[in-house]
Every structure is written in structure tokens, then in C-alpha cells.
Amino acid sequence: MAPRNESMPRLLLIEDDRETADEIRAELIEHGFDVDWAANGIEGLDMARSGRADAMIVDRLLPGIDGLTIIEALRFEGKGTPVLVLSALGAVDDRVRGLRAGGDDYLTKPFAMVELVARIQALLRRPAEGPDAVLQVGPLKLDLIARTAKRGERSIDLLPREFRLLEYMMRRKDQMLTRAMLLEEVWNYKFVPETNLVDVHMGRLRRKVDQPPEPPMIHNVRGMGFVIRAPG
Amino acid sequence: MVAGMFAIFIVLLFAVVYWRTERYLATRADGVITMQAQTLESVPPQQWSSVLSQFLQQNPLAVEYAGLFTSDGKRISGNLEQVPADLQIDGPAQRSQFTVGPGSAQEVVQGIARRLPNGNVAVIGRKTIDIAEIVAETLALGIIPALCLSIAAGAILSIRAQRRVGEVNERVQRIIAGDLRQRLPTRGGDDPFDKLASIVNMMLTNIESLIEEIAGVGDDIAHDLRTPLTRVRARLERGREHAATLEELGSAVDHAIAGLDQSLAIVTALLRIAEIEHARRLEGFGQIPLIPLLHEIGDLYEPIAEDKGVALRVDAPGEAIVHGDRDLLFEAVANLVDNAVKFTPEGGRIELVLLHRKGEAVIRVNDTGPGISESEIKAVTKRFYRSDKSRGSKGLGLGLSLVAAIVKLHNFHLTITPGTVSGCSAEIICPQIH
Numbered sequence A: 001m002a003p004r005n006e007s008m009p010r011l012l013l014i015e016d017d018r019e020t021a022d023e024i025r026a027e028l029i030e031h032g033f034d035v036d037w038a039a040n041g042i043e044g045l046d047m048a049r050s051g052r053a054d055a056m057i058v059d060r061l062l063p064g065i066d067g068l069t070i071i072e073a074l075r076f077e078g079k080g081t082p083v084l085v086l087s088a089l090g091a092v093d094d095r096v097r098g099l100r101a102g103g104d105d106y107l108t109k110p111f112a113m114v115e116l117v118a119r120i121q122a123l124l125r126r127p128a129e130g131p132d133a134v135l136q137v138g139p140l141k142l143d144l145i146a147r148t149a150k151r152g153e154r155s156i157d158l159l160p161r162e163f164r165l166l167e168y169m170m171r172r173k174d175q176m177l178t179r180a181m182l183l184e185e186v187w188n189y190k191f192v193p194e195t196n197l198v199d200v201h202m203g204r205l206r207r208k209v210d211q212p213p214e215p216p217m218i219h220n221v222r223g224m225g226f227v228i229r230a231p232g
Numbered sequence B: 001m002v003a004g005m006f007a008i009f010i011v012l013l014f015a016v017v018y019w020r021t022e023r024y025l026a027t028r029a030d031g032v033i034t035m036q037a038q039t040l041e042s043v044p045p046q047q048w049s050s051v052l053s054q055f056l057q058q059n060p061l062a063v064e065y066a067g068l069f070t071s072d073g074k075r076i077s078g079n080l081e082q083v084p085a086d087l088q089i090d091g092p093a094q095r096s097q098f099t100v101g102p103g104s105a106q107e108v109v110q111g112i113a114r115r116l117p118n119g120n121v122a123v124i125g126r127k128t129i130d131i132a133e134i135v136a137e138t139l140a141l142g143i144i145p146a147l148c149l150s151i152a153a154g155a156i157l158s159i160r161a162q163r164r165v166g167e168v169n170e171r172v173q174r175i176i177a178g179d180l181r182q183r184l185p186t187r188g189g190d191d192p193f194d195k196l197a198s199i200v201n202m203m204l205t206n207i208e209s210l211i212e213e214i215a216g217v218g219d220d221i222a223h224d225l226r227t228p229l230t231r232v233r234a235r236l237e238r239g240r241e242h243a244a245t246l247e248e249l250g251s252a253v254d255h256a257i258a259g260l261d262q263s264l265a266i267v268t269a270l271l272r273i274a275e276i277e278h279a280r281r282l283e284g285f286g287q288i289p290l291i292p293l294l295h296e297i298g299d300l301y302e303p304i305a306e307d308k309g310v311a312l313r314v315d316a317p318g319e320a321i322v323h324g325d326r327d328l329l330f331e332a333v334a335n336l337v338d339n340a341v342k343f344t345p346e347g348g349r350i351e352l353v354l355l356h357r358k359g360e361a362v363i364r365v366n367d368t369g370p371g372i373s374e375s376e377i378k379a380v381t382k383r384f385y386r387s388d389k390s391r392g393s394k395g396l397g398l399g400l401s402l403v404a405a406i407v408k409l410h411n412f413h414l415t416i417t418p419g420t421v422s423g424c425s426a427e428i429i430c431p432q433i434h
Helices: A018-030 A041-050 A067-076 A092-100 A113-124 A160-171 A179-186 A197-209 B002-041 B045-058 B129-176 B192-242 B246-277 B290-308 B326-343 B374-379 B399-409
Strands: A010-014 A034-038 A055-059 A083-087 A105-108 A134-137 A140-143 A148-151 A154-156 A218-221 A225-228 B065-069 B075-078 B094-100 B105-115 B121-126 B286-289 B311-315 B321-324 B349-357 B360-367 B413-418 B424-431
Touching (some): A010 A018, A018 A034, A034 A041, A041 A067, A067 A083, A083 A092, A105 A113, A113 A179, A134 A160, A160 A179, A179 A225, A197 A218, A197 B290, B002 B045, B045 B065, B192 B246, B246 B399, B286 B290, B286 B326, B290 B349, B321 B326, B326 B349, B326 B360, B326 B424, B399 B424
Parallel strands (some): A010 A034, A055 A083
Antiparallel strands (some): A134 A140, A148 A154, B105 B121
């Protein structure tokens, strides 16, 4: 086991299926996380109370105690640790229930590992919510009051949806955002349609934001999602 | 128990018949003897005895008793020994006790007594009880058979009913055990049992065809899942056998993942349709303004349409608010637009329109694509149907059945018709609320 490094974010995984847990741990460790694992709910609750996890991943269907009950208990005790709920139950009602119990995000099994990692990273790096009137990433400046965008001196003409998309990405700069996350958050669309909606909209946005010879700021990470980064 | 009630009813009926008969006869008797008393009074005294005898002789049944007495009760003529004690002299005709015959028997008679001008008392009496007794005897004779008959009939009907219930029960047990082809026995009669049995049989036929449909869908699902899963397997095997570089293997694995994703999407979509059909989403219902919803969808699909060279126009004037679930409605309409975008070739046109018709809000998506034939329209909302043209293209074919499920949950109405000139026109008709 790797020596504990104080700068590595610490995660608690409560998952009863050993193989799934192994896969998740391996992936997360590879991405620089420190992962503690509990195989059942009771043990998980104990570790959650005593440990100092920066974020938790809780499977809903656990032997002994329902994952949501764990989250509710923690919230009741005042623990605000961000929680990502994993579940084989994919109905929207289940999702709503999971979030209402105190979960911060909800992933249905089976999921792509990339989604899990992206969402954990999003949970850990809370977005720059703030009453800022202006968001800035590198040369890109977004005026939230005037609803205008500029890259350096060049002003960018954005449609309302493009503005929303850019705002969402800029608040989460340097973070990988999956297509699912974007659909859910920007368009409030919980069910992935068949056409490549996000790609087309992102394509438009990129053409407006990244005009050669400017170095690109919006990147499409193949197979995973999109990220906005200051150039250089 | 019914037989018992029936028997009680018969007894009551007979009692009433007896009582009414007796009363009637009594009243008639009263009338007769009153008339005869008046006749007597109008006749001179020396004729009284003979008139009384006449009464007795004329019509043996009309009057049974008549007697003439002195003012202190001594018998002058007639067949009565004394003036009945309870008979009111000069009173109306009434029931009284006559002492008659050699044995001084008491008889209940309708009697009338009149004091004649010279002080004599004339008594006339007419029996009714006899007749009433005859009626009573007859009724009594009849009541026993009636009772027996009713009990017997009750018993027979009850046994028959129980036997039928037993038959039905036995069939039902078989149906519950799983044999849906069974039907309840009917005898072609008109009795309530037969009617009930026919209704239940219709229900069973319905259930049988629904289950067949589901079973058929199960087959379809199995088939539609086997295809991508088989491809996945084949790809992986081939990759393992033939891949020369890590990259080639990586590519094979990528394809395999895509195939698995497709299979999972099928499963998810089916679960969602089931969830919607089971109406578990009714808590999410609220008031939804349609105009912003339609504009958002238009917004969402406009770039894709443009990329494809298809014109997408949103025409949503006025205001319309419906009762529903925003996410589901969004998905339903988005699905229709998605379909339109998928099937309309370059240079075509798609319209997303809000109409107001007869107080209802109509969301219409029409396109200038290849359209849809009449026979396809009905099938197209069944799960998993994909028109043959589209089988080749990517996708699940579940879009329209999802739309149908959502529309049904909302109690709206979905129609799909060929477009006016070409293509397809899909409409969701919703009652508005303000």
C-alpha cells in the first residue's frame, strides 16, 4: 500500500462487491487518490465517522444497511463530506431519492470509470460559485452581468445556451467534464439522446472561442469528455 | 336461508289472504242481514215469523239464523233459543256469539237485532266463519306443499349454485397455476352466472394476449440484445487471435465497449419504459409552460439540424400550460425532434409547432423525410419496433415507444400521420390548464 501522502485526496469507498471495489480502487489510485474500502454498511459508517475522507463513494445496495441510510445518518450528525452514490437502480425516482438523502451526485451502474473519476474530481473541487460578476480563465473573460464574452480584445458573440455552457466549464476549469455531466447540468437533460448533441454544441462553442492561430483552450479528451484550460 | 325466508313469506301471504277473505265475507254478511232487518221492519207484525222462516228457507246459505223473541227474551219463532247476550239491539250488524243447536254450541256469527214496534226483538244472523274456515282449510292444505316446495327449490338452487361455484373455483385454480388458456364454463344460458363467466372470460382473453405480447417482446429483447453481445464477443475473440499490435487490440476492445454500451442502453431504455408505464412518476407532476420548453428543445437541436443541412423552425405563439412532468415531456418532444432530425435528408425541413385546437394545446413535429406508411403507424409505438428502413441505422427504435409511454402517463394523446405533402407529422395533444 502506498505511503499516506497528506496532499493526496482521501476517499472512502463503501461497496460490497469485491471485484467492483477492486476495479474502482485501482482506477482511483491511478489517478492519484488514496482509497479506503469498507465492504459493508456498518463498517463503512464507522469508518466514515472516524476517518477523514475528503469524499465518499457509497453503493446503495449494501448488506446490513442501505447506503442512503448511511448518508442520512452522516448528514444528521453534521458531516458534510461530499458523497457520490453508486447504484444499480437507475430510475429517476431512485436518483431523486439518492440526492434528497444527502448525496451530491448519483451514478448508475454500470458506468464508465471515466465518469466516476470526473465526478469525484468535480466533487472535490467545488466550483467557483461566488457572487463574482466576472469569470476568467487565461485570456477568456465572461461578464455574467452584461452576458458578454471576450478573449483578450476579441469579443465573442454567444447564444444564450453557448453562454451557459461556457460559464459551466469556466467555473470548473481544468476539470474533466463528461458529456453526461454537461447534459445534466447545462441542459437539465437526464437521459442521453442518440444524436451527439453535446459534441455538436461543443463544436460550435469551440469554433467561437478558439479561433486559430489562438492556442486552443477547450479540449476534447477522446472517449472521455471536455475540459477548458488556460493556454500554455 | 332463502328457502326459509320464502316459507315465512308464504305463511304471511296465506294469513293475509285468510284475514282479508274473512273480513270481506263479514262485511257482505253485515250488508245482507242489515237489509233483511229493514225488510222485516217494513212488514206488518203478523207476518214477522213467516218472513223470518222465509229468510231461513229461501236461501240456506244467505242466512243461517233468525229468531223472533218477546221483549223479555222468550222465543216466539225461528231457530235461535235466545237473544245473543252480546248482540246490541238496534245496533249495527256485528260479530257476536250465538248459542245454537241442541248442544248449545257457540258460534261466531254476524248478527243484527232489531226491536220491533210491539216490543219484540228480531235477530238475524249470518255465518261467515264457515266460509272463512273453508278458505283457511284450503290454504292450510296448500301451505304445507308450498313450504315443502319452497324449501326443496331453495335447496336445489343452492346445490346448483354451489356446484357452479365449485366448477368456477376449480377452473380459476388452474388459471392461477398458470394455464391461461382455461376459460370459465358457460352454459349459454342467460343467468347471472353465465353473464359473469362471459365477462371474466373476456378479461382472461385480454390478459392472455397482453402476456403474449410481453412474451413476444421478451423474445425481441433477447434477440436485440444477442446481436450486439455476439458482435462484442466476436470482436474480442478476433482481437485476441489476430491483433498484432497493442493498438489493434485496443481498437478491438473499444469496439467491444461500444457494443456493450449499446446493450446496456437497450436494457436501460426498457427499464425506463416500464417505469413510466407503471406511473411511478406522478409525484413529479406540476404546471409546465410549454412555450419555453419547445424553444429549449429547438435550441438544443438547431445546431445538429444545421450541420445536416436541415432547416429547423420553432413556431410557438401564445401561451399554453399543461399538467405534467417537465423532464418527461422534454424527453418526449425531444425524441420526436430527434427522430425527425435523424430521418430528414439534407435540404429538408423540420417544424416544431404549438397549435391551439378546440381548447387543447397541440405540440406538432413535422418533417419532410421519407414519412411513414399507414400500416407502420400502429406498429411504430410498440416496443422495439424499427421500420425496416431504419434497421440499418444506429439506434434502438425505442424512441417512439418511450414517447408513447410518456404520453399515456400524462393522459395526453399521440397521433402520427403522414405529412401534408410528404414526410411525417407527429402530434401530442394535451388539455390545457390556465
